[in-house]
Every structure is written in C-alpha cells, then in structure tokens.
Amino acid sequence: MADTTLPGRVTYDQYRQFSDDGKRYEILDGRLYVTPAPSPDHQYASRQLQRMLEDYFESDRRYVIFNAPLDVIFADDEVVQPDLVVAGRSQVSRRGVEGAPHLIVEVLSPSNIPFDRQAKAERYRVRGVPHFWLLDPAARTLECFRLDAGSYQLQASGKERGRMEVPAFTGLTVTLERLWLSRD
Numbered sequence: 001m002a003d004t005t006l007p008g009r010v011t012y013d014q015y016r017q018f019s020d021d022g023k024r025y026e027i028l029d030g031r032l033y034v035t036p037a038p039s040p041d042h043q044y045a046s047r048q049l050q051r052m053l054e055d056y057f058e059s060d061r062r063y064v065i066f067n068a069p070l071d072v073i074f075a076d077d078e079v080v081q082p083d084l085v086v087a088g089r090s091q092v093s094r095r096g097v098e099g100a101p102h103l104i105v106e107v108l109s110p111s112n113i114p115f116d117r118q119a120k121a122e123r124y125r126v127r128g129v130p131h132f133w134l135l136d137p138a139a140r141t142l143e144c145f146r147l148d149a150g151s152y153q154l155q156a157s158g159k160e161r162g163r164m165e166v167p168a169f170t171g172l173t174v175t176l177e178r179l180w181l182s183r184d
Contacts, residue, residue, distance in 0.1 A: 012076050012095075024069060028123050030077040038083075038109055041137040044181040046083045046107045049135060049142075049174070053086060053103075056172045063102060064089050071096030072104070074127045080120065083107040083135075100124075103131040110138065121145075125152055131168060140180050144168070 009030030018025055024035045038046075050067055057063045066085045073079050073096050087101035104124055106116040116134065124132050125147060132152055134143045141159045144166050145152035158164035164174040 009077050012073060012079055015079055024081055026081050027077060027079045028119060033115070035112055035115075036109075038107070039137075041181050042083075042107050042109050045135055045137040045179045046105075048179045049105060049107075050084055052172075052174055052178070053084065056169065057086065062088055064092060066097070072101060073098050074100065074123070078123065078127070080104075080123070082120075086131075100128045100130070103133065104129050105133040105135055108134060108136040108138070121152065125150070135179065137180060140176070142174060142176065142179070 010027050010032045011030075012027070015025060015027055015032070022037065024037075026033045026035070046067060050065060053065050057065060063086050066087070068083050069081045070085060071079050072082060072085060072087075079096075082104040084103075084105035084107075085097055085101045086103035087097040091097050091099055091101060106112075106120060108116055113136075121132060128147065130147050132145045132147070134141075134145075136142075139159070142157065142164060143154060144156040146155045146168050155168055156164055156166045158174065158176045160180075161177045162175075164176055166172050166174065
C-alpha cells in the first residue's frame with residue numbers, strides 16, 4: 001500500500017485523468033493511494049463470495065452487486081474501489097456508485113491489512129456504510145460488521161469451514177470452505 005503524495009488534495013477530476021496502468025488507485029480524504037494487483041487467493045475468495053451474494057440478492061431488484069475495479073464516490077476528494085459492493089440501483093451512475101452503498105466487502109492481502117482494517121473502515125464508518133465485511137484468504141476468516149450507533153459492531157464471523165449465518169441478511173448462509181482456493 002503506497003501513499004502517493006501529490007501537491008494539494010486529489011480530486012475526482014484529477015483521478016479520472018490518470019492513465020490506465022493496471023494499478024488500483026483510491027482517494028481517501030484527498031490523499032491518493034496505490035495498491036498492487038491482488039493474488040489468486042484474493043481473487044478466488046472474492047469471486048466465490050460474490051456468487052453467494054448474487055444468489056442471495058437475485059430476487060431483490062433494489063440492489064446490484066459489483067466487483068473491483070469500480071469507483072464508489074463518497075465525495076469529490078474520496079473515491080474507493082472496494083473488492084465487492086452491494087449498492088442500491090438508484091446509486092449507480094455512469095461514474096460508478098454514488099454515496100454509501102448497502103454493503104462493502106474488502107478482501108485482505110498482506111500489503112493492505114492495516115489500510116483496510118483501519119483507514120478504509122474508518123472512512124466507511126464516517127460515510128455511513130451500513131455493512132462492512134472483511135474477508136481474509138490467508139487467515140481463512142470472514143468478519144461481518146454492522147454500523148450501529150456510529151461504530152462498527154461485529155455481527156458474525158467464521159473461520160476455515162462450516163456455514164455462517166449473517167443476522168442482518170436473513171436467509172444468507174456463507175459456506176466458508178467454498179471461499180478458499182485449494183491447491184490439491
């Protein structure tokens with residue numbers, strides 16, 4: 001995770017003019033961050049969870065699910081690219097998702113653990129994202145947080161194997177072992 005310092009605050013208009021160099025750029029509170037490409041374990045876990053979320057939200061036409069890269073635009077100086085986003089259809093514009101989506105999932109990589117767990121979680125809290133999940137392929141864990149009285153509270157967590165129920169999403173069951181890439 002690199003904090004790339006540019007003079008002054010970086011805006012969405014400046015960000016949109018960056019060349020497509022294959023890197024992932026995000027703006028938090030006017031500061032530009034660059035992250036390396038994710039690992040196969042990261043991508044596999046993200047895709048598997050995305051499938052489960054798509055199955056769950058399939059009949060609910062209010063929401064749409066996206067995977068990275070996709071801009072979530074909180075403000076002119078705050079643009080993130082979460083790994084998975086569940087947003088209201090009315091939030092989707094030609095630019096990306098406008099405002100706080102219903103659910104953001106960050107898939108942890110060794111290079112981004114403190115950034116996702118602290119910096120991004122804090123910005124999501126401040127911006128009012130109601131549900132924030134952390135998926136860690138290396139530790140084989142999933143943590144599901146819900147915004148309650150201004151802070152994130154752990155609602156459900158699981159490790160390695162088994163089925164995990166998420167109270168805020170009635171009927172959603174996450175089969176943990178499906179998230180992890182097997183090399184057998």
